[in-house]
Amino acid sequence: MVDLTLRRVFDDYKALRDLKPKTLQNYEYRLTHCFYDWLDTDVRDITRQMVMVRHREIQGKAMANSAMRTLKALYNFAEARYELDGKSLVESNPTSRLTAVRAWNRDRVRTNVLQGTELAAWWRAVQAIDDTSVRDFFIVVLFTGARKSEILNLKWVDVNLEHRVIHFRDTKTVARDVPYSTFVSSLLDGRAYSAEGEYVFDEPGGKRVSQTKIEEYKRVAWKLTGKRWTVHDLRRSYATHADFLEERPEPVMELVGHKNRSMTERYTIRSIERLRRTAHRISDSLLQFCTGQTKLTQLEQNSDVIEVEYADTEQSIRKLLQFKEIKPRHSVSQTLGIDPFAAVE
Numbered sequence: 001m002v003d004l005t006l007r008r009v010f011d012d013y014k015a016l017r018d019l020k021p022k023t024l025q026n027y028e029y030r031l032t033h034c035f036y037d038w039l040d041t042d043v044r045d046i047t048r049q050m051v052m053v054r055h056r057e058i059q060g061k062a063m064a065n066s067a068m069r070t071l072k073a074l075y076n077f078a079e080a081r082y083e084l085d086g087k088s089l090v091e092s093n094p095t096s097r098l099t100a101v102r103a104w105n106r107d108r109v110r111t112n113v114l115q116g117t118e119l120a121a122w123w124r125a126v127q128a129i130d131d132t133s134v135r136d137f138f139i140v141v142l143f144t145g146a147r148k149s150e151i152l153n154l155k156w157v158d159v160n161l162e163h164r165v166i167h168f169r170d171t172k173t174v175a176r177d178v179p180y181s182t183f184v185s186s187l188l189d190g191r192a193y194s195a196e197g198e199y200v201f202d203e204p205g206g207k208r209v210s211q212t213k214i215e216e217y218k219r220v221a222w223k224l225t226g227k228r229w230t231v232h233d234l235r236r237s238y239a240t241h242a243d244f245l246e247e248r249p250e251p252v253m254e255l256v257g258h259k260n261r262s263m264t265e266r267y268t269i270r271s272i273e274r275l276r277r278t279a280h281r282i283s284d285s286l287l288q289f290c291t292g293q294t295k296l297t298q299l300e301q302n303s304d305v306i307e308v309e310y311a312d313t314e315q316s317i318r319k320l321l322q323f324k325e326i327k328p329r330h331s332v333s334q335t336l337g338i339d340p341f342a343a344v345e
Helices: 006-016 021-034 048-057 061-081 096-100 116-127 132-144 148-152 182-193 211-225 231-244 249-256 272-291 314-321
Strands: 165-168 176-179 295-298 305-309 325-328
Touching: 006 021, 006 061, 021 061, 048 061, 048 096, 116 132, 116 211, 116 231, 116 272, 132 148, 132 182, 132 211, 132 231, 132 272, 148 231, 176 249, 176 272, 182 272, 231 249, 231 272, 249 272
Parallel strands: 305 325
Antiparallel strands: 165 176, 295 305
């Protein structure tokens, strides 16, 4: 009889699949923690009832679901991979019982975002961060909607400063090219001028900024804003703000790198410039909420001259955006009695 232990199936699965390091780490954790006593069991001896019982025994509803999805993937692989005389050696997937009796735990959908009324306080708190790499990291996540890992691992080789396009290669789904707004361009141009290493967001010496430091400063910002938020909440806030602007979902999905599109959308090829319009509109609106109605309009496509509407002072805007030439048009403090750059009390 062919040896088809769960351990062997997983070893073959790893050998034949091009798994991302994080995915492999998650699979190994689930198998060694949730199915450690099944690893040397033949997969054909694991019954539907055993799966039902184990699903209830695993601590944490989300972990139970994730573990069973991993087991389901291994069974699907085994069913297609192992056969004798044209017949599959694994004829059934015991995790199908969970679907048949609707035993999957209901996944908790995270809905936390920064509302428009909360963005100004968030902005002031982030501006108070004295580590420019951490500060700019938070800002770029919010203003691009990219994943934490995508921005954290971003290297200068993947940033086209001239055409203002980022190539995200280390992604959860597939590599993608994303245009970024004039505001993000000003921030990245400033960082490129003083770059020490290959990473866009680095520490002295050129090493990538550490996640520990990001977590530390995030907690400092929590105290200043009075609201707990995660880096992924910033990504979710970008997509939510796009919905607030009534942007069509398809270009937004391309910008943030979601893959759940219809087949028609997969065959629709959009130009970078079409996506750029969406990126600019979202960024401009976010900037208005963050800074108190500050809107940037580029006068010429390849110009360093930026026209600022509702700017409080040239000095404040220059410090914020680090543009070479600024032309303030109106004073928000005079017209609205608001100081968008006031420090957090």
